[in-house]
Amino acid sequence: MKKIKNIMNRAGILTFILLLIFQSCSSSNDGSDEGAVNPAPSNLSVQVEVVGKTAATPEGDGSGKINLKITASNAVSYKVLIDNQLKEITSTDFTYTFTASGTKTYPIIVSAYNAAGQFISSSTSVNIFVARKILWQDEFDVDGTPDTSKWGYNTGTGDGWGNNELEYYTNRPENVIVSNGTLKIKAIKEEYMGSHYTSARMLTKGKFSFKYGRAEVRAKLPVGGGTWPAFWMLGDNIDTAGWPLCGEVDILESVGNNPNVNHSSLHSPGRSGNTPDTATTTVPNSATEFHVYAADWSAESIKFYVDDKLFYTYANSASTPFNQKFFLILNLAMGGNFGGTVDPNFTNATFEVDYVRVYN
Structure with missing residues (x-):
């Protein structure tokens, strides 16, 4: 329980920081015309695939590699906070490789942006094994x-x-x-x-x-x-x-x-x-x-x-x-x-x- 609590605390802190960063660069929506032209993002979904994950290797094959599949309505770009790094992407497919050896749980926060800078966010986590090299x-x-x-x-x-x-x-x-x-x-x-x-x-x-x-x-x-x-x-x-x-x-x-x-x-x-x-x-x-x-x-x-x-x-x-x-x-x-x-x-x-x- 302590481990889960620490992960959630960390995720909460990262979310707060991320929201501050994202809010500072987002545009306000002061009129209904702008809302009609650039409807707010919605229906954000983040799917995490751990490479090499099987019933026998639930944390992956040791490569440390994951694939993210991101979907959202009315989104043109995304920001991903992962492994204490902020990645800005326009594709809905994102690949990342963890390098620290061992089995660890990492929080992941994804935000989807429309053309006006409005965004929505979602958080998840991944448990992954990285083999020693x-x-x-x-x-x-x-x-x-x-x-x-x-x-x-x-x-x-x-x-x-x-x-x-x-x-x-x-x-x-x-x-x-x-x-x-x-x-x-x-x-x-x-x-x-x-x-x-x-x-x-x-x-x-x-x-x-x-x-x-x-x-x-x-x-x-x-x-x-x-x-x-x-x-x-x-x-x-x-x-x-x-x-x-x-x-x-x-x-x-x-x-x-x-x-x-x-x-x-x-x-x-x-x-x-x-x-x-x-x-x-x-x-x-x-x-x-x-x-x-x-x-x-x-x-x-x-x-x-x-x-x-x-x-x-x-x-x-x-x-x-x-x-x-x-x-x-x-x-x-x-x-x-x-x-x-x-x-x-x-x-x-x-x-x-x-x-x-x-x-x-």
Whole structure:
């Protein structure tokens, strides 16, 4: 009942907004002559066909496609409010494809207009299933340097990243390489450019970003006090808005000083640094076995999983930075505010990644 009530509330709000928009551009009818020339629209009917709908698949075939058949007397044009988008059409046939994966109910509001701008409206809804599809991926199945069409690098001393990290990030094969079907980011204890450790930080900035969907990594974590591997996202507007206004989503963070614990967190204005928007979950054998760390992101929520087990849900809203395009980052830091004290016996450690995938 709560779901139905929420849908109806949303439909009511959308109807109100739509009517205001439509009324602002409609023409008044001050005389009977105009009414005779342009009779008001009437008999509005909206039929919704879900593509692939059967008794076994009542929400469709997973394509997310629907067809609308609109009929009305005395109408010459139509406006359709669907999936928070306003479409203006003149045809009575309208096709739309939803892209957010999963099964959801969407309100639909249709208004029919005559030549004078008078209109009538009708609302309905559709329950539809959208199958998960790959938007972007790297399977790390070609030995050598990581794919430069997908990844770039942040390079330089660790204290330049605002966390008092100890490493110097490079793009050397000693620190980042693909071999035997996995990406290996290696932290090494060595004197390099004034730092005592080296490692790598890869990112898709300028090459790939997305808004809403599921991002996941299958990874095996490094061993050693002071290690700090991460898989995370930053807003595309970081160069202009800065941090934390751009928003940050940490999907995987773990530290060698507290092994087998995954942290998932969000950073935003007023909730950065020691953010309250965070949760942890135990991941047994995280350094000896591969696990899948993922975030499902929508306008309503960001849900965090390990091996498909949900452990944290963040309530998203229009007031957060998490409604724009974000890019991906993989890195292995040493020490710093979160990584903590480095084991004096540390020599090297490897963050091993089987794949990174992004779905709709």
